[in-house]
Amino acid sequence: MPFVIGDDDTLHHPEFQEAGTALASLILACRRSLWLRVPSLDNLTADRVVCDALKRLGLSSERVDIRIQYDSQDDAIRNGHRLIHLARRLPSRIQLRQSQDDDRDGQLCFAIGDNTGLFEASGWPRPARLDLCAHRLPRAPRLARQFQEQWERAFHSTELRELRL
Numbered sequence: 001m002p003f004v005i006g007d008d009d010t011l012h013h014p015e016f017q018e019a020g021t022a023l024a025s026l027i028l029a030c031r032r033s034l035w036l037r038v039p040s041l042d043n044l045t046a047d048r049v050v051c052d053a054l055k056r057l058g059l060s061s062e063r064v065d066i067r068i069q070y071d072s073q074d075d076a077i078r079n080g081h082r083l084i085h086l087a088r089r090l091p092s093r094i095q096l097r098q099s100q101d102d103d104r105d106g107q108l109c110f111a112i113g114d115n116t117g118l119f120e121a122s123g124w125p126r127p128a129r130l131d132l133c134a135h136r137l138p139r140a141p142r143l144a145r146q147f148q149e150q151w152e153r154a155f156h157s158t159e160l161r162e163l164r165l
Contacts, residue, residue, distance in 0.1 A: 003134040005029045005117040012132040020047030022132045023111055023119050027053035029134065030113040033065040035147050039106045039124055041076035045083045055086055058093035066094045069147065069154050071104040097154035112144050 003010075003025065014022040023044065027034055034057060038045055045051075045068070058066055068083070076084055087094040109124035111117075118136035120143075121127040133140075 003029055005031070005114045005134050007134060009133060009135040009137075011136070014130050014132055016127070016130065019044055019121060019130055020050050022130060023047075024049040024053040026111055026113045026117050026119045026132060026134075027057055029117060030057055030064075031060075032063070032114050034067070034111060034113050035065075035144065035151075036068045036111040037143075037147055037150075038068070038070050038109050039104075040072035040074075041070050041081050041083060042125065044109075044121075044124065045070075046076075046081050048082070051082045051086050054083070054094065055090070058086075058090045062093075064093060067147075067151060068094065068096050069099055069151055070096070071099045071106065073098060073157060096157070097151060098157045099150060100153045100155070103150045103153060110143055112140050112147065115144055116140050118143070 005026075012022070020043075024047070027050065034054075036045070054066060057064055068087075075081075084096070087096050107123050109121040109127065111119040113119075116135050116137065118131065118133050118140040120131040120139075
């Protein structure tokens, strides 16, 4: 479902099985920034189409702003995770931060592209519905402000660092 961020305010409701593809379509439409908030680094963020889209966005410009905030990383560290490997290869483009304890919310799952495009899956990994929109005002700017506030309090996880010898 290709679209241009800022042009179309049609609200799409993709099926649960299409969550990765829907998120990837938002990422591919971004030109300047993508802010992603997920409860955990899980199958959604490890999806090949999502990681390929993030890689493409990350390599598109040196000024692109990709921020990913998560609550839990336990499974990702234990089992390995495609997004962690990608962030290690593009450390100046993809930033990962873990939420402070007070900001953790297992219901929050959203992505904001270029401050107006929105992917939302509240209640992930069992959302009641998925929302995808290229121009979602006023919801996207409100979530962007919330993301920014929590991002400033979030921290870099020492467990995600790579030891190079």
